[in-house]
Amino acid sequence: MKNYDVIIIGLGAMGSTTAYQLAKRGQKVLGIDQFGPAHDQGSSHGGSRIIRQAYFEDPSYVPLLLRSYELWEEIEKESGEDILIVTGGLMFGPPDSLTVSGSIGSAKQWGLSYEVLDSNDIRSRFPAFTPEPHHIALYEKKAGFVRPELSVYTHLQQAEKHGAELRFFEPVVSWKANPSGEGVKVVTEHGTYEAGKLVISAGAWAPQLLQDLGVSLEVERHIQMFFEPIGGIEPYRVGKHPIYIWEGDDGVQLYGFPSFGIGAEGAKVAFFRKGKPCTPQTIDRNVYTNEVELIREYLAQFIPSLNGRFLQGKTCMYTNTEDEHFVISTHPSHPQVSVAAGFSGHGFKFASVVGEILADLAIDGKTNHPIDLFSPKRFAYQ
Ligand SMILES: Cc1cc2nc3c(=O)[nH]c(=O)nc-3n(C[C@H](O)[C@H](O)[C@H](O)COP(=O)(O)OP(=O)(O)OC[C@H]3O[C@@H](n4cnc5c(N)ncnc54)[C@H](O)[C@@H]3O)c2cc1C
Numbered sequence: 001m002k003n004y005d006v007i008i009i010g011l012g013a014m015g016s017t018t019a020y021q022l023a024k025r026g027q028k029v030l031g032i033d034q035f036g037p038a039h040d041q042g043s044s045h046g047g048s049r050i051i052r053q054a055y056f057e058d059p060s061y062v063p064l065l066l067r068s069y070e071l072w073e074e075i076e077k078e079s080g081e082d083i084l085i086v087t088g089g090l091m092f093g094p095p096d097s098l099t100v101s102g103s104i105g106s107a108k109q110w111g112l113s114y115e116v117l118d119s120n121d122i123r124s125r126f127p128a129f130t131p132e133p134h135h136i137a138l139y140e141k142k143a144g145f146v147r148p149e150l151s152v153y154t155h156l157q158q159a160e161k162h163g164a165e166l167r168f169f170e171p172v173v174s175w176k177a178n179p180s181g182e183g184v185k186v187v188t189e190h191g192t193y194e195a196g197k198l199v200i201s202a203g204a205w206a207p208q209l210l211q212d213l214g215v216s217l218e219v220e221r222h223i224q225m226f227f228e229p230i231g232g233i234e235p236y237r238v239g240k241h242p243i244y245i246w247e248g249d250d251g252v253q254l255y256g257f258p259s260f261g262i263g264a265e266g267a268k269v270a271f272f273r274k275g276k277p278c279t280p281q282t283i284d285r286n287v288y289t290n291e292v293e294l295i296r297e298y299l300a301q302f303i304p305s306l307n308g309r310f311l312q313g314k315t316c317m318y319t320n321t322e323d324e325h326f327v328i329s330t331h332p333s334h335p336q337v338s339v340a341a342g343f344s345g346h347g348f349k350f351a352s353v354v355g356e357i358l359a360d361l362a363i364d365g366k367t368n369h370p371i372d373l374f375s376p377k378r379f380a381y382q
Pocket residue numbers: 009010011012013014015032033034035041042043044048049050051170171172173201202203204205206209222223224270315316317318340341343344345346347348349350
């Protein structure tokens with residue numbers, strides 16, 4: 001039996017960057033996925049994912065974001081692909097909302113450049129938006145989006161160039177870590193493989209593969225919707241239109257993108273959070289009229305020209321932890337196993353740096369990146 005340095009279960013956002021980083025460092029890598037490269041059954045499809053630096057979720061993400069931008073640029077240079085598109089971003093809502101105050105707090109703490117716009121500034125600079133008079137926004141020039149399918153595909157391609165062996169359409173049935181702390185065995189529907197180390201980056205399937213992690217992971221169904229703007233797409237094109245997250249007075253966060261890629265003649269919009277519990281086996285992939293009508297209510301208030309013809313809706317899964325922070329760590333019971341899970345709907349922008357971290361953990365058992373926030377041991381029931 002062929003022996004590998006590292007096996008990676010799951011070649012989505014995080015597994016693809018990990019395969020690339022490990023192979024680039026000369027590790028003998030086997031990557032396994034149950035589906036094909038850059039598929040649309042998990043959490044990494046739909047054409048675009050917001051990336052921003054003034055991070056309202058917690059300022060401790062900022063150093064990781066700064067490194068993730070560098071690594072996005074590095075893979076772009078190596079591959080010649082445009083994966084990161086910088087188009088500016090607006091985080092808006094009432095001044096004391098998490099979206100606005102958290103973003104400003106993060107930017108201040110890390111000396112990031114930003115502008116604060118009042119509702120008149122917003123209406124004159126970005127006429128598509130119709131904020132309430134008391135709404136303000138943080139504008140960040142460096143915000144934009146990354147292209148998930150292209151990222152996954154490109155990282156996998158580059159990983160193979162650096163010598164990684166990748167197997168698709170091969171579901172992993174079980175894995176076992178030797179009690180000695182060295183060595184793992186992975187059983188798939190097609191065979192059994194052995195390696196020194198294991199990385200598990202299984203997205204919405206993590207609850208099934210990581211039952212002994214001691215972390216509660218809840219999977220949710222979300223919908224990405226594409227609408228054709230009334231009056232034409234021109235003002236919604238990349239370069240003219242920013243990405244945005246809008247927090248209403250009711251605390252609901254709506255976010256969207258300029259027109260790009262999938263649904264090229266439409267612009268994408270979705271709710272952040274507000275998903276329905278599901279599993280990868282039970283998720284309903286249909287999109288219903290009442291779901292389209294609900295998002296229309298918010299569009300009518302806030303970005304009325306986007307409230308045109310509904311083009312398409314694509315479901316996608318979040319995998320949430322209780323505090324909505326990630327889990328990135330060596331496994332508490334098996335030092336030779338590293339895990340990346342529970343990205344809680346905001347992980348993609350970090351995929352480039354998560355690959356670097358997981359490669360560090362697999363090779364050295366530690367990383368210089370600040371990942372204390374992501375320890376599975378933070379949960380009280382550990
Ligand atoms: C609608 C939506 C919008 C989002 N918007 C943003 C955003 O704007 N910005 C942002 O930063 N993040 C966003 N996210 C979150 C981000 O996309 C996810 O955090 C990220 O894609 C998770 O990556 P992953 O590698 O954990 O999962 P995935 O990319 O789904 O990869 C997991 C892989 O593991 C494989 N796998 C699982 N189990 C097995 C098994 N037993 N055998 C073999 N293979 C297996 C799966 O097939 C899959 O390929 C969004 C997510 C959704 C759903």
